[in-house]
Amino acid sequence: MRKTKILAWTEDWGKSYSQEEKILKEVFIDEIVDIFHIGSTSIPTIGYAKPIIDILIVVKDIENVDLYNNEMLELGYEPKGENGIVGRRYFPKGKDNRTHHLHIFQVGSEHIKTHIDFKEYLLKNPVEAKKYGELKINLAKQFPNEHHNYQDGKQQLVNEIADKAKKWASRRRFSS
Template sequence: MRNVEVVSYKDQWPNLFLKEAKEIKEVFGDELIDVHHIGSTSVPGLAAKPIIDIMPVVRDIEKVDRYNRQMAAIGYEGKGEFGIPGRRYFRKGGENRSHHVHIFQQGDKGVTRHLAFRDFLRTHPHVARKYGAKKQELAGQFPCNIESYMDGKNQLAQEIEQKALAWYQNN
């Protein structure tokens, strides 16, 4: 089982995202519409596992598989949909993961879901603090059990996501 580490927000996370986003843009070229920094490392002040989550948005998700070799050349292991239909998932760093890439096709509900969650936490710092505190508590409680950590934060994350989606649609 992987260790669970939740750390205080690091100012270098946006720059780590920008570096990877540049390489991803070079890989996908015109197939790429946009690249977003998502997940907890994209929310200033939020405690997070030190893994940069990146969400490229592409024109055609079926074409992404053609780029597996180029993604491997910049350090990413392709995992296919990895449990989420319509997504392509890549990870970097092996057991000491440093980056996750979640690729969606333009218009996929996954794009809206991730952007709503991120933007809601960015504009509601009291909710972000509550979420960060829960993650830190769970990391302390389950330092060697990622599944229990994920299960423990799932309910709060789903509650935040529902509020975020409603908020996002009204903004």
């Protein structure tokens, strides 16, 4: 059973991302367009996060990602297909003690912009980021052994932040 563990933000998460980025770039060398560190571990002002590195890869053709499943298994990643999000390929690493979540989308997917805007919005709005980090701490204390309840508990705030991020990004693009 997965436990919900929240830790104080650390620069080590950026280092962990950089190490994994190099490996993944080599695996997907013929498909990769871009790669990003996303999620709470990429936002210092959040203060707290699950120690799981979220990585987003943008590829030329999402269908070709499935050709790398065996290589990903050898690296400890579990191919989960779309896993509930159409047009995505999802690979968690670390089984019950997860270390990484890899999300792969094809160029042009709206999900790419959503993830990047969410991160950028929280980087530019530290009060919102801190609020999100504090919610994570409180939920982890409330549901240490009920990861699903932890996830459900933060969903409303995640949706609110995603909406704000979308509007914020739209205004930025419009004024540029």
